[in-house]
Amino acid sequence: MAKTVLGVIGGSGVYEIPGLENARWQTVKSPWGEPSDQLLTGTFHGVDMVFLPRHGRGHVQTPSSINYRANIDALKRVGVTDVISVSACGSLRAELPPGTFVMADQFIDRTFAREKSFFGPGFVAHVSMAHPVCPRLAGALTLAAREERIDHSEGGTYICMEGPQFSTRAESFLYRSWDCSVIGMTAMPEAKLAREAELPYAIVAMVTDYDCWHEDHEHVTVDAVMKVMHQNAENARRLIMAVAPKLGPDRLPCPLHVETTLDMAVVTPPDRRDPQLTAKLDAVAGRILRKG
Secondary structure (H helix, E strand, O other): OOEOEEEEEEOOOOOOOOOOEEEEEEOOOEOOEOOOOOEEEEEEOOEEEEEEEOOOOOOOOOOOOOOHHHHHHHHHHOOOOEEEEEEEEEEOOOOOOOOOEEEOOEEEEEOOOOOOOOOEOOEOEOOOOOOOOOHHHHHHHHHHHHHOOOOEEEOOEEEEEOOOOOOOHHHHHHHHHOOOOEEEOOOOOHHHHHHHOOOOEEEEEEEEEEOOOOOOHHHOOHHHHHHHHHHHHHHHHHHHHHHHHHHOOEOOOOOOOHHHHHHHOEOOOHHHOOHHHHHHOOOOOHHHHHHO
C-alpha cells in the first residue's frame, strides 16, 4: 500500500504548523521558478506532512505574485500525495457567517494574470476539472471539523477573483446571483495545477467577513476582521492536526482517480514533445514520462 504524504498549503494567517515531529524547513528548487517559501517537513501521528505557506512567511506575496506552478511542483517533487489548501475568504451567503469553514467542492475562476498550466506548446494536455475536489479528502476534513466542533459547511462554490482589490458591490451581487458561496483570491489556478500534477486536492475556505453585498459590511472594523482571522488560523491548525490521523499513513486512492489523470489528458505523442518543456515536467508528469 502507498504511503500518505500530506501536503498543506497555508493561507492568510497560517504560516506554520506546530507539533510536527522531526520538523525542519528545507529549500526545494523548481524548474518553474521560486516557490513561495521553504517547505516545512515532519510527521504527525505517523503521517508524513509537508507544509508550504502560500504567501511566504511574513505574508510577502500577493495573490497575483504567488508562483502557483512552482508551489505545486515543489510539493510533487518532495513526494506529496494529497493536498489540503487553507484559504481566507469572504462570504456571499447570510448562512455562512465569519468564522465558518467552507469545504467548497466547486470553483469559478475569474483570474486573468496568472500562469494556469504546466503544459503548453510542444506538450499539450487537457485535464478534466468537472469535479475539482477529492471527496475522500473533503470528507475527512468535514469529519474532523465536526469532531473539533468547528463551525463548517459542506460543499459550495468558491469564486476566485484576481485581486488584490476586493469586489465592487455590483460584482458581489453578480456572484451571489451565480449561486457562489464564498469569494477568495488564491484557489485558482492552484486547484487546476494540482489536478495536472495528479494530486488529489481539497480546500478549507475560512470565512473572515461578509463580502460587500451585506448591509453590515461598511461597519466591519479592521480589528474585528483580524480577530476572526486569528481565531480561524488557530482552528485551521487544530483541523489539520485532526485530519492527518484520519487519512493515516497507509494511503487510499482518490475515488476520482486523480492519480492517473494524465492518462486521458495528454494529446502530444512522445516523438513530438518539446524537449525543454518535457524536462521541466519531470516531477509533475513523471509517471507518464516514465511510461514513454
